[in-house]
Amino acid sequence: MSPTVTADALDSAGIRNAVNACLEDFLAVKARNADAECLPAEVSRTLHDFLSAGGKRIRPVLCVAGWHAGGGDQTPPPVLQVAASLEMFHAFALIHDDVMDNSATRRGKPCVHRALTALHQAERGRVEADRLGASAAILIGDAALTWADELVHTAGLTPVQLAAVLPLVDIMRSEVMYGQYLDITATGRPTGDIGRAMRIVRYKTAKYTVERPLHIGAALAGSPRSVRDALSGYALPLGEAFQLRDDLLGVFGTPARTGKSRLDDLREGKHTALVALALCHADPRQQDTLRALLGKPDLSEHEGDRLRHLFVDTGARDAVELMIEDRRGQALRSLETAAFPPAVAATLRHLLTVKM
Amino acid sequence: MSPTVTADALDSAGIRNAVNACLEDFLAVKARNADAECLPAEVSRTLHDFLSAGGKRIRPVLCVAGWHAGGGDQTPPPVLQVAASLEMFHAFALIHDDVMDNSATRRGKPCVHRALTALHQAERGRVEADRLGASAAILIGDAALTWADELVHTAGLTPVQLAAVLPLVDIMRSEVMYGQYLDITATGRPTGDIGRAMRIVRYKTAKYTVERPLHIGAALAGSPRSVRDALSGYALPLGEAFQLRDDLLGVFGTPARTGKSRLDDLREGKHTALVALALCHADPRQQDTLRALLGKPDLSEHEGDRLRHLFVDTGARDAVELMIEDRRGQALRSLETAAFPPAVAATLRHLLTVKM
Numbered sequence: 035m036s037p038t039v040t041a042d043a044l045d046s047a048g049i050r051n052a053v054n055a056c057l058e059d060f061l062a063v064k065a066r067n068a069d070a071e072c073l074p075a076e077v078s079r080t081l082h083d084f085l086s087a088g089g090k091r092i093r094p095v096l097c098v099a100g101w102h103a104g105g106g107d108q109t110p111p112p113v114l115q116v117a118a119s120l121e122m123f124h125a126f127a128l129i130h131d132d133v134m135d136n137s138a139t140r141r142g143k144p145c146v147h148r149a150l151t152a153l154h155q156a157e158r159g160r161v162e163a164d165r166l167g168a169s170a171a172i173l174i175g176d177a178a179l180t181w182a183d184e185l186v187h188t189a190g191l192t193p194v195q196l197a198a199v200l201p202l203v204d205i206m207r208s209e210v211m212y213g214q215y216l217d218i219t220a221t222g223r224p225t226g227d228i229g230r231a232m233r234i235v236r237y238k239t240a241k242y243t244v245e246r247p248l249h250i251g252a253a254l255a256g257s258p259r260s261v262r263d264a265l266s267g268y269a270l271p272l273g274e275a276f277q278l279r280d281d282l283l284g285v286f287g288t289p290a291r292t293g294k295s296r297l298d299d300l301r302e303g304k305h306t307a308l309v310a311l312a313l314c315h316a317d318p319r320q321q322d323t324l325r326a327l328l329g330k331p332d333l334s335e336h337e338g339d340r341l342r343h344l345f346v347d348t349g350a351r352d353a354v355e356l357m358i359e360d361r362r363g364q365a366l367r368s369l370e371t372a373a374f375p376p377a378v379a380a381t382l383r384h385l386l387t388v389k390m
Numbered sequence: 391m392s393p394t395v396t397a398d399a400l401d402s403a404g405i406r407n408a409v410n411a412c413l414e415d416f417l418a419v420k421a422r423n424a425d426a427e428c429l430p431a432e433v434s435r436t437l438h439d440f441l442s443a444g445g446k447r448i449r450p451v452l453c454v455a456g457w458h459a460g461g462g463d464q465t466p467p468p469v470l471q472v473a474a475s476l477e478m479f480h481a482f483a484l485i486h487d488d489v490m491d492n493s494a495t496r497r498g499k500p501c502v503h504r505a506l507t508a509l510h511q512a513e514r515g516r517v518e519a520d521r522l523g524a525s526a527a528i529l530i531g532d533a534a535l536t537w538a539d540e541l542v543h544t545a546g547l548t549p550v551q552l553a554a555v556l557p558l559v560d561i562m563r564s565e566v567m568y569g570q571y572l573d574i575t576a577t578g579r580p581t582g583d584i585g586r587a588m589r590i591v592r593y594k595t596a597k598y599t600v601e602r603p604l605h606i607g608a609a610l611a612g613s614p615r616s617v618r619d620a621l622s623g624y625a626l627p628l629g630e631a632f633q634l635r636d637d638l639l640g641v642f643g644t645p646a647r648t649g650k651s652r653l654d655d656l657r658e659g660k661h662t663a664l665v666a667l668a669l670c671h672a673d674p675r676q677q678d679t680l681r682a683l684l685g686k687p688d689l690s691e692h693e694g695d696r697l698r699h700l701f702v703d704t705g706a707r708d709a710v711e712l713m714i715e716d717r718r719g720q721a722l723r724s725l726e727t728a729a730f731p732p733a734v735a736a737t738l739r740h741l742l743t744v745k746m
Contacts, residue, residue: 134525193549
């Protein structure tokens with residue numbers, strides 16, 4: 035089951051399979067223990083269903099890439115288990131996110147809180163079942179966070195590895211929480227503050243999704259600070275480019291491809307770089323229209339088109355495209371100057387091409 | 391600032407002060423770091439306000455008691471910091487609990503989600519501010535959970551201590567989450583299943599509040615399994631007695647003393663041992679009344695009185711009093727047979743007298 039490393043690139047599919055097996059095994063033990071103690075099977079079953087419904091496992095793959103970047107050999111089980119813990123943590127983040135947004139679906143299935151509402155609806159009224167679904171999802175998210183810890187703690191790391199990894203895990207968690215906090219408090223009242231928009235991008239995505247998983251892998255390999263810095267030189271611009279592209283797709287993308295309505299972000303009034311740039315460069319009349327329509331809960335298709343025109347007319351869309359291009363260039367240059375093993379460099383270069 | 395140990399009993403007030411200072415220092419660093427990175431001060435400030443608004447610090451005191459029970463000397467800073475982490479974890483549990491119950495007040499002040507709603511209400515509509523308050527409270531609870539980890543990780547434990555403590559921290563967290571899960575899914579539709587009611591008591595309170603804090607302290611001292619078992623012999627019956635008393639007070643207590651309405655638990659339809667016993671021993675007519683009134687959201691004072699009479703008439707109240715007495719006796723006998731240092735025994739004996 036151990037993924038192989040070829041000269042070309044890391045075996046991403048092998049890493050995904052090994053991580054999935056690790057998560058399955060872990061949850062199977064949790065299910066057996068719960069059964070033995072007459073505790074509800076719903077908790078581990080819900081997480082099992084959520085984790086098997088999809089997900090690209092990008093954080094685990096990057097964690098393993100970090101391990102090899104730091105000079106790690108093979109991909110031993112402790113490294114895979116730490117990689118798996120990042121996916122368990124991500125389940126926590128998504129489950130709570132969906133409760134906060136009251137989202138309906140995730141990965142093509144009802145969100146956890148909706149599924150739990152449905153499960154308990156027969157015995158309760160609608161309002162009570164809604165509340166119970168949300169509460170149960172909050173608790174199951176909490177369980178995922180706790181179990182992400184447990185996966186790290188029981189990975190079989192040496193004391194030196196544990197001491198190197200725990201501070202990074204703690205930092206990553208604080209960062210993503212701050213990023214989310216910035217995001218939810220800015221949503222609904224976007225401004226022209228581009229610095230704030232980029233702080234959300236950096237904390238919520240660039241550090242959480244790319245930089246810290248790489249760092250954690252590198253720390254497991256005992257790599258020096260310089261390797262971590264080289265990884266950041268690649269990770270931060272790439273992560274920012276990811277999120278900026280995602281923000282553009284949320285407004286200009288093809289719903290059939292992105293899987294979500296092009297009106298959601300606009301109706302919520304997300305404080306993205308696109309929106310901040312438009313607000314900055316709009317003339318007074320355009321400003322008025324932007325302020326009237328951004329965050330309007332019942333925004334029509336026609337109004338959505340008006341906003342899209344404004345993003346183009348103010349030059350905001352082009353500016354974001356330039357930012358993405360600029361960041362891709364930075365990430366690529368960092369990769370070229372860093373002395374990563376060829377398979378790692380190939381894997382990281384691949385990410386630069388497929389995701390944009 | 392280090393608490394002293396007298397021959398009589400542990401210096402509980404000193405432990406509380408040292409734990410409070412540890413939490414203050416930790417959050418002050420978090421506030422400074424957030425400021426330096428332009429991240430919202432609201433997160434650490436909210437936790438600071440929450441933690442300084444009250445709380446008996448019973449888990450930290452028990453953790454230090456466990457340390458001494460396990461043969462630990464003095465109370466070194468790492469032990470105090472682990473004790474403090476239990477209070478940070480408890481902040482997480484209470485903040486999420488209040489979101490789930492949509493409670494209004496805690497420790498005489500508005501709950502975290504309510505305070506955050508008020509903070510953001512000026513700029514938003516009511517519904518949006520309510521949602522934002524709940525979301526922000528969920529995130530701040532998540533931060534508290536993550537920071538509880540960080541307090542353990544940065545306590546300066548030896549690798550051996552860390553390896554002994556982390557599994558217990560993980561178990562404690564799973565247990566309380568399962569206890570909460572059992573509780574919320576049983577609330578609103580209580581049954582005569584006394585085993586289920588006692589499982590809620592055991593996981594939500596006895597293990598979380600009493601047993602695991604003692605175990606964690608004992609593990610820090612490197613104590614053998616036998617000490618932990620002796621602590622369990624005291625902790626589980628005491629913790630169960632605590633919760634059974636709390637359940638009785640929730641229904642029969644004096645609101646001026648308990649600080650909460652005597653109708654709350656009945657209106658919610660909490661699945662307590664009292665309720666389960668009443669349902670078990672009720673005749674068919676009493677059953678009908680119990681089922682009609684338990685969980686009725688607008689239960690009147692008069693209907694509350696009817697339920698109280700039924701708890702008396704079915705013998706449920708007396709049965710719970712007997713259960714409490716029985717458990718107090720068990721805890722006391724365990725204490726007498728255990729060979730704890732005199733100061734520890736005195737502290738644990740004291741808990742048996744003041745809390746009932």
